Amino acid sequence: MGSKNFHTGLIADVEMPLLHTDSVSGDYSSGEACGAGLRISHMAPDTASLAIYPSTTAASSDAMPSTTLIYDDWYPALRSERLRGTKLATAMLLGIPLVLGRRGDGQIFALRDSCPHRGIPLSCGWFDGRQVTCKYHGWAFEPVSGQCREIPSLTPSDTLDPLKIFAGAFPCEERDGHAWVFVPRSGRGRVRGSDALPAVPEAPKFGVRYRSAHLTADLPCNVDHGIIGLMDPAHGPFVHQAWWWRSKQSIHEKEKHFEPIPEGFRMSAHAPSGNSAPYKLLGVYGEPIMTTIDFILPNRRYETIRCGAKWFSSLTTVTPTTANHCRIDVVAAWNIFFHVPLVTSIAKFFGNRFVRQDQVTMIQQAEGLKHNPSLMLIDDADRPAKWYFALKQARLEAADGQRATLHPMPGPVTLRWRS
Numbered sequence: 001m002g003s004k005n006f007h008t009g010l011i012a013d014v015e016m017p018l019l020h021t022d023s024v025s026g027d028y029s030s031g032e033a034c035g036a037g038l039r040i041s042h043m044a045p046d047t048a049s050l051a052i053y054p055s056t057t058a059a060s061s062d063a064m065p066s067t068t069l070i071y072d073d074w075y076p077a078l079r080s081e082r083l084r085g086t087k088l089a090t091a092m093l094l095g096i097p098l099v100l101g102r103r104g105d106g107q108i109f110a111l112r113d114s115c116p117h118r119g120i121p122l123s124c125g126w127f128d129g130r131q132v133t134c135k136y137h138g139w140a141f142e143p144v145s146g147q148c149r150e151i152p153s154l155t156p157s158d159t160l161d162p163l164k165i166f167a168g169a170f171p172c173e174e175r176d177g178h179a180w181v182f183v184p185r186s187g188r189g190r191v192r193g194s195d196a197l198p199a200v201p202e203a204p205k206f207g208v209r210y211r212s213a214h215l216t217a218d219l220p221c222n223v224d225h226g227i228i229g230l231m232d233p234a235h236g237p238f239v240h241q242a243w244w245w246r247s248k249q250s251i252h253e254k255e256k257h258f259e260p261i262p263e264g265f266r267m268s269a270h271a272p273s274g275n276s277a278p279y280k281l282l283g284v285y286g287e288p289i290m291t292t293i294d295f296i297l298p299n300r301r302y303e304t305i306r307c308g309a310k311w312f313s314s315l316t317t318v319t320p321t322t323a324n325h326c327r328i329d330v331v332a333a334w335n336i337f338f339h340v341p342l343v344t345s346i347a348k349f350f351g352n353r354f355v356r357q358d359q360v361t362m363i364q365q366a367e368g369l370k371h372n373p374s375l376m377l378i379d380d381a382d383r384p385a386k387w388y389f390a391l392k393q394a395r396l397e398a399a400d401g402q403r404a405t406l407h408p409m410p411g412p413v414t415l416r417w418r419s
Helices: 223-230 277-285 343-369 383-399
Strands: 049-052 073-079 089-093 096-102 108-112 148-150 172-175 178-183 211-219 253-261 264-270 290-296 300-307 310-322 325-334 375-378 413-418
Touching (some): 073 096, 073 310, 096 178, 108 172, 211 343, 223 310, 223 325, 223 383, 264 383
Antiparallel strands (some): 073 178, 089 096, 172 178, 211 325, 253 264, 253 413, 264 290, 290 300, 300 310, 310 325
């Protein structure tokens, strides 16, 4: 399978901290951007070790390898709390500059941060709660649809109809305190919020009373490295050594069962590792503890922990900001230790420490990746990474009309590794 770009590290037994952190169709429509591609060597599922080779065009010493990106899906752009009043905020998703805001009626929106007239960023202009007005020539746009409502320079003799002009607008929805943006593939045309789109992702909840938290970290690598780093089960005892988590001496053999799910795979329900201190805290409830972890394309890791009526869940995403940089976002919800004072502040402290350890490791890895070295994936610890690349390649080929989407897992699989 000739897969695209790659970076290290996402599902397996990467038991993340139990408590992460806090609680165009128009006549003149602007276009979209495409991602660059990278190449990975053929991955035979039964190969004991697998070399991953760089692209034939060597990367410059100061540039990170890029990757092919997945479009036609939802990605978190920023925290929606930044969208207040008439304030505009900017973000980068899949190499596309965005400007986001909140209309007077509460609806959030996302526009390409570029006026279709002369290309000046719309974020340089003004927003009055109804329309975004370009600073250069005063063109005004309804921000949810992107439709142009006014061109001040037109005279009664002009035949140009402003209503047929559209700035690039993207479906935008609010979930778990994030502004999620649907990013269509190039050439798909103007996508409306009323179109049949996939469901907007959100962390699972099992009751109406819970606390929540979030954290974020930028990673200097392409999304493939970020994702397989997130699902990497073997780095925990080395990257996350801490008295409150685990030590290198705690490493032992593990056996986990996986099963295929649509556009992803699941680590079947299992008791969490005994060498992870935060999970031991749940023992105070005196109920069996079970964990389920799902990975779903393009970039989502769902974890659910159940302990009788008590539960913890998280949604972790690795979002490509450009073809060679990404951002990790974690949103968590729980009803455990609900009445413990300062539990959210404690969760935020340790969650940030945990993710910072991953971030520092990825920054260090990025220094080596600048030279585009050959890399390897091994069995069984790296088998989820191989599944990810196969799933991604199948989706890219299906999007290009080359073939129907095929799942790389023939059925349930048992993997073993030490961590």
